[in-house]
Amino acid sequence: MTNYEIHGALGSPYSMKIRAAFRAKRLHHTWRLCAPMGPNSPTKHVKIPVIPVVKYPDGSWINDSTPLLLDLEKRGEGRSIVPSDPLLRFACYLIEDMADEWLVKAMFHYRWYYEEDKKIVPSWLLYDACLGLDKATIDAMGQQFAARQIGRMPKVGCTPETAPLIEASTNRMLQILEEAVLSKQHFLFGDMASMADAAIFGQLYQLKGDPTPSAMLRKNFPFVFRWLDHIDDASGFEGEWIENLTPVVIQLLKLAGDTYLPFLAANATAIDKGQATFTADLPEGFFTQDIFKYHKKCLERLRKEWSELSPEHRETLSEHLLGGTEVLDCALVQPTS
Template sequence: MSRYDVYGALGSPYSLKVRAALRAKRLPHTWTGMTAEDRGRVMPNVKAKVIPLIRTPDGSWTNDSTPFLLGLEGEGRALVPTDPRLRFVCLLIEDMADEWFMKAMFHYRWFYPEDAKWCANWLMFDSLPNAGREGVERNAEMIRSRQISRMALVGCTPETAPVIEASWKRTCKALEAMATGPTRFLFGDRISLADIALYGQLKVMSVDPTPMAWLREDTPYLYRWLDLADDASGLDGEWLEPGAAIATAPVKALLAQAGDTYLPFLQANANALAGGQESFEVTLEHQRYRQSVFKYQAKCLDTLRAGWNALGADDRAALRGPIGEGAGIL
């Protein structure tokens, strides 16, 4: 039987995103929590040394979750609505989860000493299953120092911490309204790629000490929803009609956040790249935010603009209101 082989890690949001997507699509696959030994064996198959790695049924390898999953839309159950308007909304929220929401995961994991110690030990325990406690904790010190040293590169600094935490909590509260609403997922009773991307980030945070405590106290039903999204293979349902889906409070809140936070972030990054700058500053969540430029995020903006311009005039008009002034960036 043809199958997909996923090599990932329980502490990797993109690994859990891919696994949950394959489960939801009901496609045959295996899951390998990648050890250091596995890494040496499978990493040479890809150019960018990031996880998860996926071996496809034809024997080829890939590790960019979004292109991989979009390429699978013709297999198993679809995760992206076919309606053009709803498809764009789904992909916008998915992109925001991958490129902006992930900053909260990285921030909480390495900013707070308790979290940094816990997470480094946990990650190394998975990577070195036979090293014993002393070996795990000795190596954990190295990964902790390395990851903390990378925080400023991705915009996770003491100065940006309030922006990142405020934005993350804003998203979580919107998702709590979804979890306690009349439908199981953002666009109805059928899980989408947007749901799964948000799930991937939140699932790893649900075991990291500081975000776990906040989630359980302030958004307890979102916390429980994560187990629902983890394996939706047995959940049947339909998406709402586009107008109804976009009019729900959770989706409206996420579109507004894309308009006033995520799209301005992408625009500032693109402008800085075009001007030859190494970093940029922008006001987000009523506070100043600064980070180094990233070429990949400029590609994300180009892709979103292409999707926006492919919409009909009526669809763009219907989305301008919920997105707000940020729609002009598109």
């Protein structure tokens, strides 16, 4: 039987995203807990040493979650987790990307901002990565890892100044999802889990486990808290994709249009101008962080997908993306000679 190997960690949002996606696709695979560093780490097989790393049946390796899943879709591997309708497919891609690159800030913020989480979570993460070590070693290595991650917080925009903005934006998304999971349509794009569901799950799974956000989810968003278990293994869900934009998807598109796309655009503009940092004017306030080149690639991919939509589909989506439409329409502007 054809078998894929997923080398990842429970504390890695993209590892959990990939595992959930493989399960939703009903694709035969083996899940292997791994340490992201060290001479025996599977990251030695890829250019950028981050997890998850997936080994294909032909022996090749890949570790960028979105291109990986799109490659599996292109190959026709397993059940599709992307709607076939072009308009819905673009919406799925955009929400998936927003989860990967914006919602991740919630994971990073909650994990390394609050004292209880900074005390407990590092040892959990190192326990997963270094099975067999004694508690004292795990605790010591965990605190070393925590210090490194906390030191990176300003680089990814997780600072005391942006903390209220991140929590407000996360709360907005969770309110949308709490309504969604109680609707007849169980997942975002129908009766089956999509790429977007898997990406959201990857990030929120971390909040579900870490002390402070876990308590917040249990108290304020109890059905999202439980719904995450449904996405963790959605292999048994059957049904159809939605045929039109639903209120839930529309609300997520509005969030992408007023928050995520302006964030991507501000980053891209700063890179083009040779600046080291950027500030995005978002509904919850001003958000500042260092430039990130990968985010520019994300915007370029979204612009390419947008340019390939029909004018009618772009017009329909524009009603909900609002200001974000201008960010995407840059792909349609021909450069002057």
